[in-house]
Amino acid sequence: MVALIYSDRFLDHLTGLGHPECPQRLTAIVEALRAAPWGDRLAWHLPTPLTERDPLPWITQIHDPQYLELLQHLAQRPGGGALDLDTPVSPDSYDVALLAVNAWLDGVDFALRNEPAFVLARPPGHHATAKMGMGFCLLGNGAIAAHYALAQPGIHRVAILDWDVHHGNGTQDLIENNPAICYCSLHQSPAYPGTGRASDQGHHGNVLNIPIPPNSLFPTYQTAFTQQVIPFLSQFQPDLLIVSAGYDALHADPLASICLQPADFAQLTQQIRPLAPRLFFGLEGGYDLPALGAAVVATLEVLV
Template identity: 45%
Template sequence: MTVAWFSHPASDGHITPDGHPERVARMQAVAQALAPLPLIRHEAPLAAKADLLRCHPQRYLDRLRAAEPAEGIVGLDPDTWMSPGTLQAAMRAAGGTCAAVDLVLSGGARSAFVGCRPPGHHAEREKPMGFCLFGSVAIAAKRALDHHGLSRVAVVDFDVHHGNGTQDLLWDESRALFVSSHQMPLYPGTGAADERGAHGQILNVPLHPGSDGAAMRAAYEAQVFPRIDAFAPELILISAGFDAHADDPLAGLTWQAEDFGWLTGRLCDLAAAHCGGRVVSTLEGGYDLPALAASVAAHVGVLQERSA
């Protein structure tokens, strides 16, 4: 069984200012990285309103729609921008992640990778920030729980920045284990180890600047994998940010592409033990294009090996 790859040309319609790291060229790097792999490509649909409303209130959706320009670009904050195609792109990123969950839970694929932009893990309940508008992975987790009736879903975020939005959206959700490893100190300033969620179901693993792949592996072996194993999830969702790579311009961890491959393999081991190998991964950060391509290839390549 091969890996499903969800994407959509609408990702290219989300335009940011010249020099902005979250740019259209990221999708070209991802496509080039995945082209040699025998993946089954799917078009990411627009998110259903009911799915968005599981995490974001109607007034927030209305504000975003009102803010989207007819032409040009507008800033929602110093980092987060909208162009005429942004809302559709963000809705397809969220919709693609939900569709990937549907496909994997129906048995149509063992695992899936959603390669869309903008990313989502910084978007809070009523606040776009950090390049993000909708909390795609949290929305997909809620769909798995509420629509498909799962009892336990694990979300693992290995982006170099803390997934503050996912944490906000899942803070009160006892059925979802949220794990985030991230550099600290770093934007957005959240993610301390004592932030544990309303039900103790959040695990933050701060890493010192300069931490390499060996430090990451030790932290995951000591803290993350035992926690996931004890939780025994029925589905594993991954917020796959690749900006912990040593070449990324926005942070200071020093992982290599093979570290993402190792981490993916260990998460697949846990998925095989607890949930029939079911994994859905969605793209978050990664802003050095060659590093992004190499890391995505390593990540999805392992998903493909484990799905064969």
């Protein structure tokens, strides 16, 4: 069985009419998974409630408390507010973001029990830096999960593989000072947020940035995986691999110019499975609803 960590509560982070990071992203994925012929082999789980696990001790390890106060303040204003033009904060966003962190921590817990998991949560997180959210992201879910994992028995090294089409500037910001965590990002360049140069390798050589030219097809990713991603992660020898699974590198996606197909993510998933004894996936971007659902199905079909 593959664990799916999901709650309808994640739909309550409201981004406004026409915003690409919308609640319908999750409902499209849920519908696609329930329609899959192997859908009965998915075990659906609610994230750990905030009343049972407070994620703030883990969040404050890497996020500035003043930023958290700002986020909470914006959510408490009538009608909410915004961190920037792309990153709205609705009245429920703060609590939903905390619950999303718990879902990613649950992903670690499932992986430690050798149960593959997919965290189907929003808001996404890989653009959130220590001091500010941006690019649709409020809290650094993947980075927080990596630090949480290192506190668990038997976990000494954690790798984060980010195949979202945008560079995870926030994730890199939150992990690059920790040599026990490595970060690998494949991302379109040039593109938002303008970071992720190949020469940027982190403070401990623990970062691998792979800029991908616009209009690239799957063979470009295949070459990058064979020549760079797999050797980098194999040398690091992680005890846990976290996949920041964004699907905006799809040809149908409106926010980027990479030309992957949903089935390509099945091949990428097959290649990374041997790289760590434990792994889980957490949703980042992906904004064409039919293609997003199909790509998540393709990813999970490999695990099922």
